[in-house]
Amino acid sequence: MCGIYGSTIPYNNAQINEKLERSxxxxxxxLKFDYFGDKNQVIFGHNxxxxxxxxxxxxxxxxxxxxxxxxxxxxxxxFQEIKKVLITKGYTFNTTSDTEVICAAYLEYGEDCVSHFxxxxxxxxxxxxxxxxxxxxxxxxxxxxxxxxxGKDFEFASQLxxxxxxxxxxxxxxxxxxxxxxxxxxxDPYSIFNEIKKLRAxxxxxxxxxxxxxxxxxxxxxxxxxxxxxxxTFEEAANELDHTLKDAVKLxxxxxxxxxxxxxxxxxxxxxxxxxxxxTNSKVKTFSVKFNEKGFDESLYAQQVADxxxxxxxxxxxxxxxxxxxxxxxxxxxxxxxxxxSAIPSMLLAKHTREKxxxxxxxxxxxxxxxxxxxxxxxxxxxxxxxxPLFFRKFSASILNLSSNYRLKIIAKALTYKNTDDVYLAxxxxxxxxxxxxxxxxxxxxxxxxxxxxxxxxxxRISDFDLKTYLIWDIxxxxxxxxxxxxxxxxxxxxxxxxxxxxxxxxTSFKFKGKNQKRILKEVLYKYVPKHIFDRxxxxxxxxxxxxFKTDLKxxxxxxxxxxxxxxxxxxxxxxxxxxxxxxxxxxWNRFTIIWQVLVLxxxxxxxxxxxxxx
Numbered sequence: 158m159c160g161i162y163g164s165t166i167p168y169n170n171a172q173i174n175e176k177l178e179r180s181x182x183x184x185x186x187x188l189k190f191d192y193f194g195d196k197n198q199v200i201f202g203h204n205x206x207x208x209x210x211x212x213x214x215x216x217x218x219x220x221x222x223x224x225x226x227x228x229x230x231x232x233x234x235x236f237q238e239i240k241k242v243l244i245t246k247g248y249t250f251n252t253t254s255d256t257e258v259i260c261a262a263y264l265e266y267g268e269d270c271v272s273h274f275x276x277x278x279x280x281x282x283x284x285x286x287x288x289x290x291x292x293x294x295x296x297x298x299x300x301x302x303x304x305x306x307x308g309k310d311f312e313f314a315s316q317l318x319x320x321x322x323x324x325x326x327x328x329x330x331x332x333x334x335x336x337x338x339x340x341x342x343x344x345d346p347y348s349i350f351n352e353i354k355k356l357r358a359x360x361x362x363x364x365x366x367x368x369x370x371x372x373x374x375x376x377x378x379x380x381x382x383x384x385x386x387x388x389x390t391f392e393e394a395a396n397e398l399d400h401t402l403k404d405a406v407k408l409x410x411x412x413x414x415x416x417x418x419x420x421x422x423x424x425x426x427x428x429x430x431x432x433x434x435x436x437t438n439s440k441v442k443t444f445s446v447k448f449n450e451k452g453f454d455e456s457l458y459a460q461q462v463a464d465x466x467x468x469x470x471x472x473x474x475x476x477x478x479x480x481x482x483x484x485x486x487x488x489x490x491x492x493x494x495x496x497x498x499s500a501i502p503s504m505l506l507a508k509h510t511r512e513k514x515x516x517x518x519x520x521x522x523x524x525x526x527x528x529x530x531x532x533x534x535x536x537x538x539x540x541x542x543x544x545x546p547l548f549f550r551k552f553s554a555s556i557l558n559l560s561s562n563y564r565l566k567i568i569a570k571a572l573t574y575k576n577t578d579d580v581y582l583a584x585x586x587x588x589x590x591x592x593x594x595x596x597x598x599x600x601x602x603x604x605x606x607x608x609x610x611x612x613x614x615x616x617x618r619i620s621d622f623d624l625k626t627y628l629i630w631d632i633x634x635x636x637x638x639x640x641x642x643x644x645x646x647x648x649x650x651x652x653x654x655x656x657x658x659x660x661x662x663x664x665t666s667f668k669f670k671g672k673n674q675k676r677i678l679k680e681v682l683y684k685y686v687p688k689h690i691f692d693r694x695x696x697x698x699x700x701x702x703x704x705x706f707k708t709d710l711k712x713x714x715x716x717x718x719x720x721x722x723x724x725x726x727x728x729x730x731x732x733x734x735x736x737x738x739x740x741x742x743x744x745x746w747n748r749f750t751i752i753w754q755v756l757v758l759x760x761x762x763x764x765x766x767x768x769x770x771x772x
Contacts, residue, residue, distance in 0.1 A: 160204035221260030231278035298358030422458030425520030
């Protein structure tokens with residue numbers, strides 16, 4: 158929806174304006190900043206993408222009752238319901254926006270106001286009476302929040318580069334680079350700079366301007382210990398899920414600007430599109446991506462769903478040149494190293510969707526909540542193999558390693574782990590760390606607790622773990638930056654916390670039975686779209702980069718990652734990476750993932766990391 162900014166550091170007007178211009182793509186409709194507090198010690202700024210109440214009365218920074226000042230990014234989907242309750246308590250409103258409702262809710266409920274919000278958000282309130290900041294990030298981290306606190310000064314923004322600009326006290330983090338090389342992202346609460354952190358999802362904070370102290374706390378978490386088990390039948394659960402999803406979709410269709418749907422033709426986006434058509438009388442606009450390369454074009458499946466639902470469907474044709482252009486500008490929008498290559502097709506989809514609508518609903522979070530990823534099925538098979546004695550598995554691995562087939566070598570590595578938990582953890586990072594030069598324990602993260610306890614079965618634990626790691630660190634980051642790069646707001650009904658909590662309470666068999674993944678979600682879908690349309694293998698959202706790296710982008714890769722350049726990149730083994738590049742180019746081993754990771758890191762260092770000490 159927007160870009161937010163705030164600081165207690167006394168920047169001048171020109172510097173503040175430049176900071177806000179840096180994130181103008183997040184909200185091009187209005188750039189505004191103002192000073193608040195005694196001696197104007199607080200700066201609040203905002204880039205507005207107008208979605209609800211387009212009138213300038215809802216511009217931010219927003220002031221309520223004279224002493225509550227707010228900057229807010231996102232949407233509170235249930236704001237009208239909250240507003241009705243607050244009116245009965247004597248609150249008055251001068252706008253039709255959710256922004257004003259946040260202010261009133263804070264006055265009524267204090268820090269607990271966040272528990273009343275159903276939405277995606279990152280906001281900060283300056284309570285001028287108490288002389289403090291109160292801020293929060295939504296439960297599942299759909300909206301970003303970066304902050305800098307040196308014990309005295311406090312600065313925050315939606316984009317890392319905004320905090321980075323004019324800050325002379327930053328250093329690049331070797332730990333963050335190591336975590337990035339292992340995970341492909343920089344996990345919360347870390348950022349690429351030692352001195353800048355991310356506020357964790359489901360957390361709020363208070364910064365006291367009198368004492369300069371920063372206090373953070375958890376206001377929401379998933380039930381990872383399995384204490385709230387659903388007691389009904391599968392049919393009852395399917396009906397309840399249908400009802401909850403309908404409401405989640407309906408809430409997210411509300412806007413004062415055109416709304417569309419990202420439709421890949423898969424189960425998750427098809428559920429959203431189907432329920433959207435049931436929630437509105439107007440013809441729903443849907444959007445999908447078409448690639449010319451064989452094996453990467455799923456637009457036909459999306460078209461089949463669109464035809465059945467009778468949507469106003471738009472197919473966006475993407476090509477090599479457009480993809481290459483976005484690769485070169487990638488760091489401008491993502492701000493820190495981020496290696497999910499599906500960010501590029503996501504950006505292409507957002508770019509062209511924005512030509513028709515300002516808001517787009519997506520199907521994100523279906524795989525995590527309803528056990529839908531391919532890897533969950535692989536783990537099911539792997540569990541049986543891991544029941545074999547370790548010595549036998551190691552012996553089998555030594556035989557497989559004699560093969561020149563790299564896939565068999567990967568299987569061989571997986572066989573050597575003690576248990577399935579460790580195999581899964583390694584598969585989410587890298588089975589082979591020989592190319593990473595670091596002494597950082599990349600598994601020393603709070604989120605490991607969601608996987609390593611024994612209060613749930615393996616599938617529930619890996620599903621919880623993915624919700625708290627892959628979804629928040631990767632998927633939500635990818636979608637936010639990709640869409641905001643083109644001033645498009647993405648909304649995800651399956652990320653409604655009611656849907657997530659309900660899914661967490663269900664028996665595993667309701668979600669994954671036999672080979673039937675996302676079982677209950679499909680049950681809802683088949684009420685609206687014929688089952689036969691989805692009788693095909695599941696596919697991801699990707700571009701043919703692995704092939705392009707050997708053809709169209711070969712010279713680009715070899716130039717960027719020359720031996721000379723590799724030697725300048727911290728935390729990698731240059732000779733090993735050079736070998737991997739040769740293997741990829743001669744077709745003996747698909748090393749695309751690692752090459753892409755290193756390429757993104759190199760580009761970030763060239764464009765965003767120049768002049769900073771690495772420590």
